[in-house]
Amino acid sequence: MNTYLIAPSLLSANFAKLGEEAEKVLTAGADMLHLDVMDNHYVPNLTVGPLVCEALRKHGIKAPIDVHLMTRPVDRLIVDFANAGATYITFHPEASDHVDRSLALIRKHGCKAGLALNPATTLQCLEYVWDKLDLVLIMSVNPGFGGQAFIPSALDKIQQLRQMITAYKRDIRLAVDGGVKAENIAQIAQAGADTFIAGSAIFHHADYRAIITLMRQQLAEIG
Ligand code: DX5
Ligand code: ZN
16 A cells, blocks of 8 residues: 555645745645646636646646646647646546547656546446556546535445555555545545545645644554
8 A cells, every 4th residue: 555645736725826835735744736627618617727837846846746637638738737747647537538548648748647537437447547547536526626525425436446456456546536634534544545635624724734734643543
């Protein structure tokens, strides 16, 4: 099992001070930044493009940046975000006509590749692409907005996915995105997740260090 990673989602940060927010949350103990890219087409919201990822790098952010593409199509943006300094690029299988090709494209451009599965998307779409995956992201809300409640059926899916990753002996991160909080992080980890994306729980807290430390304490307690 991989070490636990906490990845604050910048979606809930103060966008007028994005560089500062990114630095602040990393100094407070975050492992990775999660950047939600929404296109008002695949999801009903519009956020940021590769310029913002590049701006974070130019600002001096060295930590891994996990780009979550909620866009359709994906291939052009994969190249643009790779050039903008992304570390992981994750997309939704429904958003690419050629999932295998899009995954290969991510690695070809030097990034780690991920698939994000919506609440109603089954694990079957992973079956023939295990060798092209570095991360699978289980959406525990419907994509598009921060601050939604965790959908409990995600826990079963996480358990099943953990069994598959173990059975296939793959080095693949199991990330969870949506409604992750200090109150449920231990339960989510117990189901088998190792990467925790949290937006509102961290950025709407007055003390980033306190909330990230509390999350780590919750994780430490389950061993
Ligand atoms: C939702 C995004 C999430 C979002 C999570 O579409 O993919 O990354 O920021 O926000 P919280 O943690 O507030 O549910
Ligand atoms: Zn996300």
